[in-house]
Amino acid sequence: MSSEYRTGREGEFTYRGHTLDELRDLELDEVAELLPARQRRTIGRGLTAQHEKLLEKVRDADPEETANDPIRTHLRDMPVLPAFVGKTFSVYNGQEFERVEVEPEMLGHYLGEFVLTRTSVEHGQAGIGATRSSKFVPLK
Numbered sequence: 001m002s003s004e005y006r007t008g009r010e011g012e013f014t015y016r017g018h019t020l021d022e023l024r025d026l027e028l029d030e031v032a033e034l035l036p037a038r039q040r041r042t043i044g045r046g047l048t049a050q051h052e053k054l055l056e057k058v059r060d061a062d063p064e065e066t067a068n069d070p071i072r073t074h075l076r077d078m079p080v081l082p083a084f085v086g087k088t089f090s091v092y093n094g095q096e097f098e099r100v101e102v103e104p105e106m107l108g109h110y111l112g113e114f115v116l117t118r119t120s121v122e123h124g125q126a127g128i129g130a131t132r133s134s135k136f137v138p139l140k
Helices: 020-025 028-034 037-044 049-060 063-068
Strands: 071-073 088-092 097-101
Touching: 028 037, 049 071, 063 088
Parallel strands: 071 088
Antiparallel strands: 088 097
């Protein structure tokens, strides 16, 4: 499976000197040592019951299955772990579930970083009476 993910000059994906297959074989505590400080702290303090449940669901899921029926979650604060790579998630953004396909480059980030909660605002024209200058908008 690691042959699918190619990056960098060397060809095979590595995260801090470890290949994807090596990372999958490591225990959660060993993976946590490789993650950035914020994610290391999250795992070190202990994952909640909801996080553990999601992790079990991910470990049991088949990547081909998740492509058609993604794993739905509200847990935007779940760190992306090696078990997540190749799987598809539907992450809640506050309004709807948005699809996220986890790639190896996402390791060490949070799921919520890939689903924006705010959209860009595109303002239209001001209505008549909205501003002082709009009183003089020609009717034609």
